[in-house]
Amino acid sequence: MSEEREGMQLTVKEPLIFELSSPGRRGVRLGPLDVPEEPLDALIPAEALRDEGPGILGVAEVDVVRHFVKLSQMNHGVDTGFYPLGSCTMKYNPKVNENVARLPGFANLHPYQPDATVQGALQLLHETEEYLCEIAGMERATLQPAAGAHGELAGIMLIRAYHEDRGEDRDVIIIPDSAHGTNPATAAMAGYRTVEVPSDERGSVDVEALRAIVDENVAGLMLTNPNTLGVFDQNILEIAEIIHGVGGLLYYDGANANAILGYSRPGDMGFDIVHFNLHKTFGTPHGGGGPGSGPIAVVPHLVPFLPAPLVDRGEDGYFLNYDLSKSIGQVRAFTGNFGVVLKAYAYIRSHGADGLKAVSADAVLNANYLMNALKAYYDLPFDRTCMHEFVLSGRKQKREHGVTTFDIAKALLDYGIHPPTVYFPLIVEEALMIEPTETESRETLDEFIDAMIQIATDAEEDPESLHEAPLYTPVRRLDESAAARAPVVCWAPRGDADAAGE
Ligand SMILES: *Cc1c(COP(=O)(O)O)cnc(C)c1O
Numbered sequence: 001m002s003e004e005r006e007g008m009q010l011t012v013k014e015p016l017i018f019e020l021s022s023p024g025r026r027g028v029r030l031g032p033l034d035v036p037e038e039p040l041d042a043l044i045p046a047e048a049l050r051d052e053g054p055g056i057l058g059v060a061e062v063d064v065v066r067h068f069v070k071l072s073q074m075n076h077g078v079d080t081g082f083y084p085l086g087s088c089t090m091k092y093n094p095k096v097n098e099n100v101a102r103l104p105g106f107a108n109l110h111p112y113q114p115d116a117t118v119q120g121a122l123q124l125l126h127e128t129e130e131y132l133c134e135i136a137g138m139e140r141a142t143l144q145p146a147a148g149a150h151g152e153l154a155g156i157m158l159i160r161a162y163h164e165d166r167g168e169d170r171d172v173i174i175i176p177d178s179a180h181g182t183n184p185a186t187a188a189m190a191g192y193r194t195v196e197v198p199s200d201e202r203g204s205v206d207v208e209a210l211r212a213i214v215d216e217n218v219a220g221l222m223l224t225n226p227n228t229l230g231v232f233d234q235n236i237l238e239i240a241e242i243i244h245g246v247g248g249l250l251y252y253d254g255a256n257a258n259a260i261l262g263y264s265r266p267g268d269m270g271f272d273i274v275h276f277n278l279h280k281t282f283g284t285p286h287g288g289g290g291p292g293s294g295p296i297a298v299v300p301h302l303v304p305f306l307p308a309p310l311v312d313r314g315e316d317g318y319f320l321n322y323d324l325s326k327s328i329g330q331v332r333a334f335t336g337n338f339g340v341v342l343k344a345y346a347y348i349r350s351h352g353a354d355g356l357k358a359v360s361a362d363a364v365l366n367a368n369y370l371m372n373a374l375k376a377y378y379d380l381p382f383d384r385t386c387m388h389e390f391v392l393s394g395r396k397q398k399r400e401h402g403v404t405t406f407d408i409a410k411a412l413l414d415y416g417i418h419p420p421t422v423y424f425p426l427i428v429e430e431a432l433m434i435e436p437t438e439t440e441s442r443e444t445l446d447e448f449i450d451a452m453i454q455i456a457t458d459a460e461e462d463p464e465s466l467h468e469a470p471l472y473t474p475v476r477r478l479d480e481s482a483a484a485r486a487p488v489v490c491w492a493p494r495g496d497a498d499a500a501g502e
Contacts, residue, residue, distance in 0.1 A: 014074065014474075017067055018057060018491050025058035027260040045459070048215050051337035055272055076284065076418045082444050084370075085388045086421040086433030087180060087228050088193040088317040089256050089280035090287055093439075097283045097343040106342055113321045125335055126311040128345045129295075136254070136256065136274040136355070137267020138297035144336040148255045151275030151294030152188035154307060154331045158298065159220045159249050160271060161305045168247070171220035176205050178229055178425045183222045183253060192219060196213045199427060200252040201391050204383035206240055214246045224253040225269065226260070226387035228425040228433065230367060240270025249273065249302075255294075257281045258438060259364060259388035262357035272299045283347030284336070284340045293340035307331045363388040366445060370436055373449045377456040389435035391428050398430050403459040405430040410477060411458070415451040417479035 040049060059067075076083070083090040101107070109121055129141045145151035156173065163170050173187035176197050184194045196212055200206040205223070221243045225230045233239065243250050252271040258281045266274045278284055279292035286292070298306060308327040309320035320335070335341075351359065364387050371390040375383065379393040394405035409419030409432075421433040436445055458466055470476060 009169040013495045014067070014070060016491055017059060017064070020059050020063055020067060021033075021057040023058055025060055027059060027064055028058055041447055050471045076175065076413070076416075078287075081416045081418060082436075082440060082448055083418040084420045084434045084436050084448065085418065086230070086435040087256065087392070087424070088286060088421065089277070089388075089435060089437060090260060090285075090418070091258075091280075091437035091439045093283050093285050093343075094347070096350070097346045101339040101342045101345040105338070109338075116317070119317050121338070122311050122320070124345050125338075125341060126313060126318055128341050129311065131345075131348045132276060132295055132491075133297050135257070135261060135265065136252075136276070136297040137265030138274055140303045140306060140310060141295050141297035141299040142310065142336075143293065144330065144332040144333075145275070145294040145296060145339050146308050146332050146337055147184060147292045148253075148275060148277040148280075148294040150331065151277075152182055152251070152253065152327070153190060155251050155273040155275055156186055156190040156192065156220070156222075157294045157328045157331075158296070158302055158305045159251065160192075161326060162249065162302060163219055165305070165326055166227045168216075170217050170248070172217045174210070174213065174221045174243075174248075176223060177427050178203070178224075178227045179222065179426075180224060180228055180253060181328070183224075187222065189296075197266075199227075199229075202228070202384065203229040204233040204235055205236055207235050207242070210242055214242055214248070215380065216246055218246050218248040219244065220249040220251055220414060222251045222253060223271075224255070225266075226256075226389075229382050229391050229428070230259075230386040230389035230433075230435075231382055231384065232387050234254060236269045244270070251275075256435075256448070257387055258359055262353060263360055266298065278340050278344040283345035284343050291337040291340055293337045293344070295336070295341075309335070311335065317420040359438045360388075363436075366436040366438060366440060367434070368447055369442075370434060370449065374452055377453055378432070388437075389433060391425065392432040392434065393428050394430035394432055397456065397459045401459045401463040405465045407466040407469065408432065408452075408455055408459075411455045411466050411469040412451060414472050415447075415454075417448060417451055461488055 002316040069301065078090050078092055109118055115122060125143060129143060132141050133139060142154070143351050171193050172195050173192040174197055175183050175187065176199060177196050186462050187194045197210045197213060198206045221239070223233070223239070224230060225236055240250055249272040250270055252266040252274040254266060254274045255277040257276055273296055275294050275296045276282065277286065277292065277294055280286045284292065293468050304324055304326040305328055306324055307326045307330050308322040310324065311318055348356065367386050367390055371380065371386055379396050380390070381393050382391065394403070394408055397403040397408065398405070405422050409422045412419045420435070423431055424433055425431060436448070455466065
């Protein structure tokens with residue numbers, strides 16, 4: 001391990017696995033060959049054979065295990081600490097769901113098996129769809145989309161198919177200025193012009209501004225409610241009336257449904273399409289880089305446009321129904337990420353209706369607890385009861401002490417806490433968007449409060465120390481844009497820097 005302070009400011013350098021390699025060392029030893037040995041070129045054409053061996057590493061098993069465990073400990077994860085990332089629900093998920101998803105009876109299924117041999121799996125898909133429709137207040141749902149943004153795209157394609165079917169040519173999707181970035185990106189990707197509607201001083205959609213921009217070119221509105229300020233838009237019925245009044249549809253971004261489970265249903269708010277992030281709300285970790293699932297649920301008159309197949313029940317049991325008259329077609333192979341749906345099923349069944357309500361009650365309680373404890377120390381631009389998250393502003397610290405939200409985020413790392421979402425939503429200066437989630441204890445919330453108060457105090461008394469943070473993490477301040485735009489992902493033996501892309 002070496003100290004490096006220039007450039008990327010690495011403080012700890014764990015050797016690469018390649019650098020641990022020693023010729024002849026082995027992790028496993030295979031038994032003697034028990035089939036006749038044939039010359040390689042009898043099996044593989046000579047021109048396809050490599051000239052040199054593949055350079056397989058020589059690392060003992062124990063060193064491999066230590067290496068990767070060490071690397072995993074250099075990262076912050078929801079299993080190692082508090083992770084209050086707003087608008088992205090990084091919560092703990094019960095590990096029992098992972099066991100359920102790995103049951104061999106499910107995990108070893110093949111998607112081409114005849115329906116008659118997979119009745120249990122089909123029943124599970126069908127029932128999960130029913131639960132999600134009940135939670136959303138919708139008629140039917142597709143489980144195909146593989147992520148939230150993918151659900152959005154499928155939903156906007158449904159909006160297009162619906163209008164085209166009615167012989168209407170509409171080209172505008174309206175999106176509030178507080179929207180999650182995927183919303184305008186999705187609308188643009190689906191070929192729509194996006195028009196932004198501003199928020200009012202309470203953080204809700206400015207209804208009069210909305211009224212002024214709608215016309216018969218509006219295909220739909222995309223809205224998150226509660227929005228990314230963590231604010232529930234109480235004018236939602238009026239908003240729905242305005243959009244429906246010009247023939248548009250309402251799309252509900254339900255990525256963070258843990259704010260409303262069992263308390264309010266997008267269908268009852270007047271929405272026509274809803275997506276859920278199963279990998280935020282329903283039992284699959286978000287942000288682990290693994291598979292996700294973004295089902296969309298729709299009102300009755302949009303059902304014929306859903307991606308085929310749906311899982312239906314007939315006289316001979318459950319079957320994959322491809323007979324949707326106006327289907328936009330399939331948006332993903334087979335029935336989507338089955339394992340993720342399976343975890344959502346286990347999560348919903350193990351909580352039950354009352355348990356899901358408790359999830360939302362706790363998520364909202366925890367957020368309000370933090371908000372009220374911190375608003376004496378940081379500006380709170382929209383000071384009203386929040387839902388699952390809230391947005392502070394670091395503008396006071398910046399103006400008075402030159403300490404930015406970026407400094408505050410980095411300082412939290414030294415307390416073993418992942419920073420909240422920062423500089424988003426865009427409508428809040430120096431934003432700190434905090435979502436504690438329902439799975440954290442009072443003690444953890446209090447630790448976070450203490451850390452935030454200490455940082456506010458440090459900003460007043462010793463602002464320089466915050467420009468230096470983090471001090472105690474494996475790496476210090478990284479060049480985040482270079483890490484994203486010019487990552488070095490190849491390794492080459494020393495002296496061969498060209499091959500490493502350096
Ligand atoms: C996470 C999120 C999305 C996108 O979900 P992905 O699965 O990351 O594509 C969309 N909207 C909101 C409000 C979100 O929080």
